[in-house]
Every structure is written in C-alpha cells, then in structure tokens.
C-alpha cells in the first residue's frame with residue numbers, strides 16, 4: 551500500500567509518500583525495525599498523536615524534530631513498536647524452562663530480551679519460583695526492551711485483572727495482589743516476584759548489550775520478525791555470544807532460523823542450542 555492508495559480518508563495532517571519513506575528509514579536506522587508498505591495507515595495514526603501532543607502542523611516538521619532531539623527519538627520509537635504480549639504466551643516454552651531448571655540446578659541467569667510490558671519476564675519469574683520453591687533462588691532474571699514506556703509499565707507490574715483470569719487460581723493467589731476500592735479490576739505482581747526481575751533498556755541492534763556475565767537461557771520472542779534477515783542474523787549471533795555452551799535460546803512461534811545453522815541448532819519447537 552502507498553500513501554496515495556490509503557488516502558481515502560480525510561487526514562488532519564498532510565502525509566506524503568516521502569514522509570512515510572523518511573519514517574521507514576529512521577526507524578530502521580534507530581531500531582532495525584523494517585516497516586512493511588502495509589503499515590502506511592498505522593504509521594499515520596500512531597505518529598499523528600505525537601504531532602498533536604507537540605502542537606506541530608506537519609510530518610515534515612515532526613521528522614525534523616526526531617532527527618535533532620533524542621527524547622523525541624525515544625517517543626518516536628515507542629510509538630512505532632508493537633508490544634503485544636501476555637502471561638505464559640506459548641506455554642510450551644515455560645514447560646521447557648521448567649525442565650531446564652530441573653536438569654540444571656546450577657542455573658544462574660535468564661534474559662528476556664524483548665520483554666514488552668512485563669508479562670513474559672514475570673512468567674519466567676513465576677516458573678523459577680515454582681521450580682525452586684523460593685522467591686530468592688539467586689537466579690538472576692534480566693528483562694529488557696527498547697521501548698521506555700513499556701519498560702515503565704513492566705516495572706510497575708500492574709495489570710488488568712482479566713489479563714490473569716486464565717491463569718490457574720493457585721498462580722493468581724501466590725503471585726498477584728488483587729486491587730480493592732479505586733484499584734478494583736486491577737492486579738499487581740507481588741513484591742517478591744517483582745524483585746526477582748531486573749529491567750533495563752537495551753536496543754538489540756546495538757553492538758554492546760552491557761552484560762559482563764553469560765546467560766543460561768535467553769528468551770527472545772516475537773521481535774526478530776520486525777527485523778530484516780541481515781539484522782536478524784547479526785542480532786542472533788550477538789545474543790548467542792551471551793549464551794553458555796549448554797544454554798537454551800527460545801524464539802517466537804513464527805521465528806525460524808534455517809539460515810543460521812552455524813549459530814544455533816533446533817532442539818525443540820522454536821527452542822535452540824548454540825553451535826560452538
């Protein structure tokens with residue numbers, strides 16, 4: 551789809567194909583995100599909110615600001631990421647984590663590398679707490695994302711009650727406080743679980759992730775799909791360089807790495823081991 555073919559609706563701001571191409575080039579440069587042609591309308595609707603908030607009158611002015619201004623660059627990236635996630639999404643990965651923890655009682659570190667609003671790292675933390683029988687096993691859980699807004703939500707650990715409605719009652723009781731009064735309909739991750747996860751901002755396309763230690767397990771799910779192949783292979787190699795020889799790399803359901811057989815080999819459904 552081009553901007554012209556999507557132009558059936560009246561728009562508040564002028565939005566040209568050049569504007570879209572500039573957005574596309576900028577978000578690729580900053581975050582490695584490859585926007586498909588079909589995202590023309592999504593880009594308009596997400597960024598026009600920024601134009602409105604800033605009182606700007608054109609995409610051209612806005613994109614000029616993004617180039618000059620670091621904080622707006624962050625807002626720009628936040629606006630264009632897709633953050634869909636849920637607790638225990640793709641449950642077989644958490645079963646695989648549980649059996650890894652049972653067979654590797656010396657596990658020290660797990661990294662959730664595109665943690666979005668926190669449901670995934672807290673699902674990891676619940677699994678660790680259940681298998682080790684404690685909130686203070688000493689296993690470090692790192693969680694990161696490029697998007698500063700989702701990281702803030704993740705750190706707060708507050709969710710709509712309906713987001714945990716499908717979890718077994720036992721998990722709901724052990725791992726969440728139920729909101730009352732003005733917080734009715736909300737739940738919050740219990741402090742002990744929240745403290746198990748260390749959040750930090752990491753752009754996976756950066757050349758250095760800043761970790762000194764290596765990881766036993768890396769969850770990197772449903773983010774590679776936004777990158778092109780060369781970026782995927784570069785990011786994958788860098789992630790796997792942080793993985794122990796006997797570590798486990800867990801990918802999203804539609805992420806396959808047949809062209810990266812020199813980096814990882816499959817050992818289960820979207821579960822991989824490093825090739826050394």
Ligand SMILES: C[S@@+](CC[C@H](N)C(=O)[O-])C[C@H]1O[C@@H](n2cnc3c(N)ncnc32)[C@H](O)[C@@H]1O
Pocket residue numbers: 581582583631632633634635636639663664665666667670694695696697700752753754755770771772773776802
């Ligand atoms: C669809 S969500 C996946 C969330 C979770 N991993 C899951 O599978 O449920 C993709 C996440 O990747 C993040 N992301 C996109 N580009 C990134 C980059 N270059 N570095 C780090 N995170 C990125 C987005 O901000 C978003 O939160």
